[in-house]
Amino acid sequence: MRQPGAYSNLLSGGKMGPHSLPLARIKKIMKKSGEDVKMISGEAPIVFSKACELFIEELTKRAWAMTLQRKTRTMHKEDVAAAVMETDIFDFLVGLVSHTPNPSATLES
Amino acid sequence: MKRDPDQYMPIATLTRIMRRVLPDHAKVADDAKETIQECVSEFISFITTEANERCHREYRRTVTPNDVVAAMEGLGFGNYVEPLTVFINKHRAQQDCYPPRPAMHQPPPRLPAVDGYVPSPPAVDGANYLEMQQMRDYFMGTYRGGGRGGGGDQFDPFN
Numbered sequence: 066m067r068q069p070g071a072y073s074n075l076l077s078g079g080k081m082g083p084h085s086l087p088l089a090r091i092k093k094i095m096k097k098s099g100e101d102v103k104m105i106s107g108e109a110p111i112v113f114s115k116a117c118e119l120f121i122e123e124l125t126k127r128a129w130a131m132t133l134q135r136k137t138r139t140m141h142k143e144d145v146a147a148a149v150m151e152t153d154i155f156d157f158l159v160g161l162v163s164h165t166p167n168p169s170a171t172l173e174s
Numbered sequence: 175m176k177r178d179p180d181q182y183m184p185i186a187t188l189t190r191i192m193r194r195v196l197p198d199h200a201k202v203a204d205d206a207k208e209t210i211q212e213c214v215s216e217f218i219s220f221i222t223t224e225a226n227e228r229c230h231r232e233y234r235r236t237v238t239p240n241d242v243v244a245a246m247e248g249l250g251f252g253n254y255v256e257p258l259t260v261f262i263n264k265h266r267a268q269q270d271c272y273p274p275r276p277a278m279h280q281p282p283p284r285l286p287a288v289d290g291y292v293p294s295p296p297a298v299d300g301a302n303y304l305e306m307q308q309m310r311d312y313f314m315g316t317y318r319g320g321g322r323g324g325g326g327d328q329f330d331p332f333n
Contacts, residue, residue, distance in 0.1 A: 085187070086183050086184075086187055087183070087184065087187075090180065090182075090183065090184075091183075091218060093180060093181075094181065094215050094218045094219060094222075095218060095219075095222045095237070097181070097219065098218070098219035098220075098222040098223050098226070099222070099223055099226055101226065101230070102222060102223075102226045102237065103235065104235045104236040104237065105236065105237045106236050106237060106238045106239065108238070108239045108262070108265075109225075109237050109238060109239055109241075109242050111239075111262075111265060112239045112242050112243065112258055112261070112262060113218055113221075113242065115257070115258055115261045116217075116221070116242070116246065116251075116254055116258055117183065117214050117217065117218065118191050119254050119257060119258075120213075120214060120217050120251075120254075121188060121191045121192060121210060121214060122191060122192075122194060122195045124210055124213060125191075125192045125195050125196060125210070126195050128206065128210075129195075129196055129200065132200075138199060138200060138201055139200075139201040139202070139203055140196075140200065140201065140202045140203060140206045141203045141205060141206050142203070142205040142206050142208075142209045144206065145206050145209045145210055145213070146209070149213070153250065154249070154250035154251060155213075157216065157217075157220045157249075158213050158216055158217075161212055161213060161216050162209060162213070
């Protein structure tokens with residue numbers, strides 16, 4: 066009786082396949098963001114799956130730039146934190162990346 | 175402190191996306207991946223909160239893709255709007271291409287009564303069936319991927 070739904074990947078010819086971010090989990094996080102987040106359209110998590118890819122790519126590129134500044138080839142948490150600190154639109158992440166201060170980090174305050 | 179994996183995107187998927195923009199020789203420590211995992215979840219919450227507020231301001235109850243995209247634009251992620259719009263349109267075009275089940279569109283044959291029982295035609299609008307099913311799956315929480323045997327012609331209104 067069940068037709069493939071938006072999340073079963075059967076409808077979209079594999080485009081939303083196993084390599085994409087999981088929609089059910091995105092929806093879970095959306096619902097957790099506030100008491101009054103009750104109704105979410107079926108397409109909203111799909112939009113977020115793409116938006117999160119863009120976000121991950123941007124944050125990764127900026128963090129890697131920090132890694133290069135340290136003249137090393139391994140990206141660490143400090144590089145991600147530094148990228149957050151120097152990017153205005155990532156201000157909402159400042160509390161997140163600085164809540165466990167690492168004494169050996171070379172971050173500027 | 176134990177991390178609840180359900181609150182984050184899977185590390186393997188995250189890593190694959192990161193690799194798209196990193197040189198081949200780049201190494202990424204686990205703590206960097208975990209930090210980015212947390213940032214992604216925070217990003218989703220941050221945008222959703224704003225999108226939800228937009229909804230309420232306009233006396234609507236359902237957060238739509240438009241709300242999400244408008245929220246991103248308002249919060250400084252305007253450069254995501256164009257790729258997201260292209261993505262949404264492509265996705266919708268694919269949905270439209272999915273052929274509707276023939277059983278939904280043909281009027282059911284008039285069956286002779288059997289033991290006094292004449293089945294009534296299915297009370298669904300065939301054109302909207304897909305959308306309804308998606309929404310149903312969504313709100314019933316039955317949208318688990320692939321494993322529930324979807325795809326067979328299993329709807330039989332006469333049984």
